[in-house]
Amino acid sequence: MTENRPHFATRLGVIATTVGSAVGLGNIWRFPYEAGTHGGGAFLMIYILCIAVIGIPVICAEFVMGRASRRNIFGAFRTLAPKGGRYWQLMGVAGIVGSIMILAFYSVVAGWTIEYLMQSLAGTLEEVASTERQAAFDSFTGGWRCVLWTLVILGLNCAIVLGGVRKGIERVSNLLMPLLFVLLITLALNSLLLPGAGEGLKFLFRPDFSTVDSSVVLGALGQAFFSLSLGLGTMMIYASYFSPSTPLLKSAATTAGLDTLVALIAGVIIFPAVFTFGAEPSAGPKLVFEVLPDIFHRMPGGVVWSTVFFLLLLLASLTSTISMSEISVAYFSEQWGISRRKAVAVNTAIALVLGTLCALSFGPLSDFTICGKTVFGLFDYVASNIIMPLGGMLISIFVGWVLRRSVFDMELSPAPRALLCCLAFCLRFIAPGAIAVIFIAYI
Numbered sequence: 037m038t039e040n041r042p043h044f045a046t047r048l049g050v051i052a053t054t055v056g057s058a059v060g061l062g063n064i065w066r067f068p069y070e071a072g073t074h075g076g077g078a079f080l081m082i083y084i085l086c087i088a089v090i091g092i093p094v095i096c097a098e099f100v101m102g103r104a105s106r107r108n109i110f111g112a113f114r115t116l117a118p119k120g121g122r123y124w125q126l127m128g129v130a131g132i133v134g135s136i137m138i139l140a141f142y143s144v145v146a147g148w149t150i151e152y153l154m155q156s157l158a159g160t161l162e163e164v165a166s167t168e169r170q171a172a173f174d175s176f177t178g179g180w181r182c183v184l185w186t187l188v189i190l191g192l193n194c195a196i197v198l199g200g201v202r203k204g205i206e207r208v209s210n211l212l213m214p215l216l217f218v219l220l221i222t223l224a225l226n227s228l229l230l231p232g233a234g235e236g237l238k239f240l241f242r243p244d245f246s247t248v249d250s251s252v253v254l255g256a257l258g259q260a261f262f263s264l265s266l267g268l269g270t271m272m273i274y275a276s277y278f279s280p281s282t283p284l285l286k287s288a289a290t291t292a293g294l295d296t297l298v299a300l301i302a303g304v305i306i307f308p309a310v311f312t313f314g315a316e317p318s319a320g321p322k323l324v325f326e327v328l329p330d331i332f333h334r335m336p337g338g339v340v341w342s343t344v345f346f347l348l349l350l351l352a353s354l355t356s357t358i359s360m361s362e363i364s365v366a367y368f369s370e371q372w373g374i375s376r377r378k379a380v381a382v383n384t385a386i387a388l389v390l391g392t393l394c395a396l397s398f399g400p401l402s403d404f405t406i407c408g409k410t411v412f413g414l415f416d417y418v419a420s421n422i423i424m425p426l427g428g429m430l431i432s433i434f435v436g437w438v439l440r441r442s443v444f445d446m447e448l449s450p451a452p453r454a455l456l457c458c459l460a461f462c463l464r465f466i467a468p469g470a471i472a473v474i475f476i477a478y479i
């Protein structure tokens with residue numbers, strides 16, 4: 037099974053698929069609203085620090101484990117840990133649970149992009165006054181169409197994942213990522229011309245550390261993990277499809293760099309508009325969906341821009357949903373020995389149930405809360421702020437302390453020695469230490 041494993045065909049394929057997993061709603065929807073609720077500039081600084089000293093080392097760790105074992109997260113721990121790594125395998129279970137939770141709530145937001153795409157095509161998105169549009173957004177998220185679009189996303193996701201690694205995942209990503217970049221840069225330039233641009237940029241880039249508390253730091257850490265798709269085994273499973281000649285460190289740095297760049301560009305698109313159109317930076321998950329139509333409304337040819345934008349955002353979310361599905365699909369098919377088709381069916385069936393619950397969180401289930409959070413909010417919080425960072429901590433401890441150093445050196449091999457030592461130091465001490473301190477401070 038391992039020897040016949042498919043490989044990504046090209047180096048562009050490797051970058052496009054890992055960036056395809058990393059770049060998605062996390063950058064364009066989640067980053068702006070997290071930065072907005074956590075005070076802007078200071079959040080951004082802490083987020084970038086988390087990416088540099090925790091994120092990049094953990095991507096490398098996942099890459100090393102994936103390519104060295106050529107297995108899913110569960111099998112990777114089993115293969116690489118001494119004596120079959122019985123306890124380490126539990127980490128695999130956390131990855132699978134976390135990835136399905138994310139798939140559930142992520143599909144709801146991806147479904148919102150279908151709604152906006154439809155409205156954009158119908159010409160109703162930019163024409164309606166913004167107060168009316170916000171009311172329409174609330175009534176849409178509270179109604180049956182929100183559930184329907186969630187199910188459509190899960191259906192599309194199922195179809196692409198069934199296509200397999202080369203045909204499905206690589207092809208979609210190769211085309212999409214470059215297009216998305218060009219469009220985002222155009223939108224950012226447009227936002228810089230808005231009257232509120234100065235204030236928006238100040239909010240995003242001028243840090244005010246007096247408002248920082250442990251929840252801001254935990255939020256930034258969770259966002260870094262969410263945005264880089266880390267801690268659940270996504271990068272690990274993708275690396276299991278890398279060819280032996282793929283340079284891991286370079287690929288990790290490129291993925292993290294491009295992902296952070298997209299988040300920054302999204303911030304430059306959104307915050308000038310937030311201040312121009314009088315939205316509340318701390319509006320939460322609705323923020324981007326409230327502000328974007330106002331941006332398009334002011335642009336010449338707004339209907340065309342918004343249609344292309346929501347189409348690309350939809351595709352970008354699909355390249356992320358397929359990566360989170362791949363974790364459990366690879367697990368079900370490799371560990372349970374069932375066909376890929378059946379594995380996709382199991383994954384989709386669970387996600388359909390949980391996704392429906394998340395979609396209903398904005399309507400009939402909005403009063404059903406656990407620890408003060410709706411099902412949607414709870415899944416997001418638990419998966420992004422707890423399971424992912426804890427998973428990242430254990431992966432870095434495993435690669436830093438348990439995995440044979442020769443495997444680590446060999447997998448990362450064209451990288452200079454000094455860099456390897458630096459990486460190993462981050463994995464042994466800095467990443468686990470920082471994550472532990474952030475958790476303890478938060479608790």
Ligand code: PFF
Pocket residue numbers: 057058059060061062063135138262263264265266268270356357359360
């Ligand atoms: N990184 C993706 C984004 O920013 O949209 C979200 C994501 C993908 C999270 C895959 C987790 C995952 F396993």
